[in-house]
Amino acid sequence: MIFIHLVILAISMILGFVFSYLAIMEEDLLKAVIYSAGQGVMFSIAFYILMAPDVLLAYIAIAIGIYTALLVFVISKTERKEVV
């Protein structure tokens, strides 16, 4: 049973890593925010498997709802494309 949990943990962490890599490399900031929210979903699965439901409940509301929305508000006040 614990093996299945560890496999789910590994998959969710790797997917979370992929999402965070995409969020960093993406030049369209709005897409980057959405990738970041995907990373939040994956990390919340990891928190659930690591038996931290208290952290999960705060994280899922902040990382996926509030943080994403704050960044979308901020992007709407600046430009959408990242200029290097």
Added chain:
Amino acid sequence: MKRGHIIALGVFIALILLVSLGITFVGKVPMTTDVRPLGLFYLKNSYFGNYAARSPEVVTSILWDYRGLDTLFETGVFFLAIISALALFRIEKKEEKVKEKGEGFTFIVKDTVRIISVLIVAVSAAIALHGHLTPGGGFQGGSALAVVPLLIIVAFSKYALEGRGLTKDTAMIVRSIGLISIIILVLIPLAAGGYLMQNLPVFPSHILGQLTSGSLVFYNLFEYIAVGAGFTAVFLLLSIPEKVFHKIIGGEKE
């Protein structure tokens, strides 16, 4: 996706897998199955015993009872963050409403938001008010509650909230009520001859036959109100259109 991205991702994923497999099978990290003495104390004494908080939820009893002052100052940090956001926006005049022409979202989005917001309010209240029984608590419930005004601002507009009386000032008043109630709760045991933030002998562990774990349920309730209203105030400020904001501040010209 570009080819370089795929290569970089592949290398990193392979590294993660190698390191984790290596630690598991070669490094032989000892898997601890027993609880440390301090953790054991909390587990044994959160419900039974002389130092109990009478709460089956160990995390909440640590947050608001054993390490209560930590959480109190954490609430203070959150309070300062909201205050600094308000100071940055420095809006005193009443803003005028801009009517922009447009269709808005379809009725599918609007009706979904109407149904979902009621559900989220109920779930967040359950998270906060059952904080002393199940995982969750005031901050978790409050941040879940703050998603509701956010959804309404996105699906309708900020004027849908302000037309129903939920302006920035109301949110700030509600938040201040929550914070003042927390401070009063902190000071009550002092008046009853105990210590700051003392829980059990001062507050009753059962009210009307229901387990309320002393002051935990009250702390969770007021933190829920304060966090939800604080986030709402910040969202209402952030959703002011940029044109209106420039007009109020009177700074740079378009």
